[in-house]
Amino acid sequence: MNNQPSPKRLAFFERYLTVWVLVCMVVGVAFGKLLPDVTATLSKLEFGQGSQVNVPIGILLWLMIYPMMLKVDFSAIGGIAKRPKGLMVTLFVNWLVKPFSMALLAWIFMQHIFAHWIDAETAKNYTAGLIILAAAPCTAMVFVWSYLTDGDPVYTLVQVAVNDLIMLVLFAPIVMFLCGVANVVVPPKVLITSVVVFIVVPLTAGWLTRTLLLKSHGKEWFEKNFLPKFHPVMMWALLLTLALIFAFQADKLIKKWFAVILLAVPILIQVYFNSSLTYLLMRKLKVPHNVASPGALIGASNFFELAVAVAITLFGPSSGAALACVVGVLVEVPVMLSVCKVCNASRGWYQSAKA
Numbered sequence: 106m107n108n109q110p111s112p113k114r115l116a117f118f119e120r121y122l123t124v125w126v127l128v129c130m131v132v133g134v135a136f137g138k139l140l141p142d143v144t145a146t147l148s149k150l151e152f153g154q155g156s157q158v159n160v161p162i163g164i165l166l167w168l169m170i171y172p173m174m175l176k177v178d179f180s181a182i183g184g185i186a187k188r189p190k191g192l193m194v195t196l197f198v199n200w201l202v203k204p205f206s207m208a209l210l211a212w213i214f215m216q217h218i219f220a221h222w223i224d225a226e227t228a229k230n231y232t233a234g235l236i237i238l239a240a241a242p243c244t245a246m247v248f249v250w251s252y253l254t255d256g257d258p259v260y261t262l263v264q265v266a267v268n269d270l271i272m273l274v275l276f277a278p279i280v281m282f283l284c285g286v287a288n289v290v291v292p293p294k295v296l297i298t299s300v301v302v303f304i305v306v307p308l309t310a311g312w313l314t315r316t317l318l319l320k321s322h323g324k325e326w327f328e329k330n331f332l333p334k335f336h337p338v339m340m341w342a343l344l345l346t347l348a349l350i351f352a353f354q355a356d357k358l359i360k361k362w363f364a365v366i367l368l369a370v371p372i373l374i375q376v377y378f379n380s381s382l383t384y385l386l387m388r389k390l391k392v393p394h395n396v397a398s399p400g401a402l403i404g405a406s407n408f409f410e411l412a413v414a415v416a417i418t419l420f421g422p423s424s425g426a427a428l429a430c431v432v433g434v435l436v437e438v439p440v441m442l443s444v445c446k447v448c449n450a451s452r453g454w455y456q457s458a459k460a
Contacts, residue, residue, distance in 0.1 A: 126439050129344050133351025134358055148353045152302060162349055163302045168342035170248045172335035174311025176258040185263045191387060191396035195264050198383045198404040199242045200275060206378060207239030208232075208283045210371040219367050227425045231364075233284045234416050234429025235371060240279045241415075242268045243406035246441070247399060249343060250406065253445045256399035262308070264403055272408070280415070347438060354431050361428060368432040373440060380405035380444045388458050397455065398448040406441055409434040 137144045150160040185192065211232040215223060223231065243265075251261040318327050351358070358365060383404040387397035412430040420426040 125344055126347055126442070129347040130351045130435075133348040134355045136348065137352035137355025138359070144352050144355070147349065159349075159353075162346055165342045165346040165349070166246070167302065167307050169246075169339050169346070171307040171311055172252070172332065172339055174248075174258075174262075174307045175315050175332060175335070176311075185260060188392075188396075190390045191260060191392040191400050192264055192267060194383055194386045194390065194392065195400045195403055196267065196271070198379055198386075199268060200271060200279075202382065203242075203375070203379050203404065204236060204240040204279050204283060207371065207375050208236050210375055211235040214367070214371045222363070222367065230420060230425030231368060231429050233420065234412075234424075234426030235368070235433075236283045237280055237416050237419075237426065238372070238407050238409070238412045238430045238433040239375060240276055240283070241408035241412045242272065242403060243408050246406055246437070247403050249339065250402040250441055250445055251399040252339070253442075254398035254402070254448045255395055256402075257393070257395040260396045261399040261403075264400060268403065343438075350434055354435070357428055357431060358435070364425075364428060365432050365435070368429050369436050372433055372436050376405040376437070376440050376444070384448070384455075388455050391458060394448075394452055394455050398445075401448060402441060402444060405444055406437055407433050409437070 147161055148159065152160060152163055215228040215231045215235070216225075220228065247265055248258075248261060250256075251258065315327070318331060322331070380401040384397055384401040387400055392400070409430060412433065413427060416424065416426040416430045
């Protein structure tokens with residue numbers, strides 16, 4: 106008997122989420138252009154000076170992550186050691202494939218195929234930005250993608266947490282090696298603040314809420330009455346996050362629209378390549394679908410807060426490297442939604458490998 110959950114049946118609002126993303130882009134850009142002073146004020150609000158973690162976006166991301174953390178059963182975390190295949194595949198793709206494949210794609214497109222439209226120095230900047238983007242695995246948004254594919258919340262948490270630990274050690278050397286930059290500065294405050302805001306705080310809040318409500322109301326009430334109330338909160342938080350991101354980058358989107366299109370090409374190829382590779386390797390190794398889907402999404406998405414911060418630190422806020430990281434943010438959401446749809450639609454095919 107197949108005990109795996111069926112693909113999530115999305116409501117009308119969620120089914121057309123890609124359309125709402127486009128609406129958010131229009132609204133965000135309009136807001137950024139019509140109210141530049143308000144936008145500038147909001148963009149400067151940070152969790153501590155120099156953290157590069159924006160307060161409004163951080164709160165909205167927290168509202169997306171907290172409901173996922175409510176599902177984490179800490180008693181099940183120890184079981185991950187008994188089924189490490191999914192984690193091993195995720196780490197392999199994130200750290201041995203993703204940065205190097207992006208470096209190759211960036212070199213091919215920015216310095217060769219698109220050389221007619223980009224001068225040599227700008228091409229190098231774009232290449233550096235794309236490498237920085239690919240070297241930072243996603244932290245926050247993965248929990249949203251995992252939810253949309255019925256991912257195992259415990260396994261997703263472990264995958265993200267282990268990636269964060271590895272990132273503390275490997276991010277700078279990989280960027281330094283691939284970019285050829287002698288003095289790569291990885292802002293420690295960005296890493297620490299992001300881990301605290303996006304993992305420690307929501308995880309602690311989720312654990313406390315779950316523990317107290319399970320004791321006072323029972324598991325059935327918690328899962329059927331309490332958890333569903335957070336679903337619309339997650340969706341609205343996602344849309345507001347996008348609107349703010351587009352508002353903050355309104356000028357770059359309008360003034361450098363052609364560069365945005367060029368930069369999107371290698372990013373799109375890289376996302377689909379890495380997610381497909383992860384998904385297929387997990388299927389080959391007979392990893393459960395609710396582990397493979399989040400793993401594929403982790404392998405495809407990026408930690409854009411860190412990437413943008415490092416690009417600005419190394420090359421400046423108006424640099425091509427910073428723009429490349431921003432384009433990664435703009436491209437990621439609609440593309441990741443498409444990967445979620447593929448994972449859900451292929452669930453039956455994926456599970457047939459076990460037959």
